[in-house]
Amino acid sequence: MRPHIIIMCAAIFFTKTEPIRDGYSHFILKERLLDQNFTRIALEGLYKNDIQRKRVYWSRIDGELKVEHLTTLLTVIKFTAKETTCILMANDSISSFYKKDCPFSGWTTYNCEVVTHLYEPKQWTTVCYDSRLPFSM
Numbered sequence: 001m002r003p004h005i006i007i008m009c010a011a012i013f014f015t016k017t018e019p020i021r022d023g024y025s026h027f028i029l030k031e032r033l034l035d036q037n038f039t040r041i042a043l044e045g046l047y048k049n050d051i052q053r054k055r056v057y058w059s060r061i062d063g064e065l066k067v068e069h070l071t072t073l074l075t076v077i078k079f080t081a082k083e084t085t086c087i088l089m090a091n092d093s094i095s096s097f098y099k100k101d102c103p104f105s106g107w108t109t110y111n112c113e114v115v116t117h118l119y120e121p122k123q124w125t126t127v128c129y130d131s132r133l134p135f136s137m
Helices: 024-033 038-049 094-098
Strands: 005-008 055-069 074-087 108-117 125-130
Touching: none
Parallel strands: none
Antiparallel strands: 005 125, 055 074, 074 108, 108 125
8 A cells, every 4th residue: 555645835724823933943934834925825726726616725733843954055844734624615715714714624634844945935845744654754
């Protein structure tokens, strides 16, 4: 049986109500994902691609982020993500996704690693493994 490995680009989402934590690792991740509009772009892309089924995918960070500096340029951020689906009406806007409660069910946990480049913030990769697999690069 092949291991369940998901490669995600711009597909880790934060809720508006998630508390802002201090720390360099959180700054890096939010800088890369939020300030570069990765969240908005990913949500819009997934929503448009799956609009026939009226479904968007929702992920959240679960627990603390861990930072490892591979070199002075490359950083690996490790975290756990929980993913589920949120059902929206086809005429709902993306902004409404943050304004109302969505029915969550069927959470799946993934161990994730984000590789970021100091001078190329748009060049990053997220690799997520099924939580039952060993947590390694």
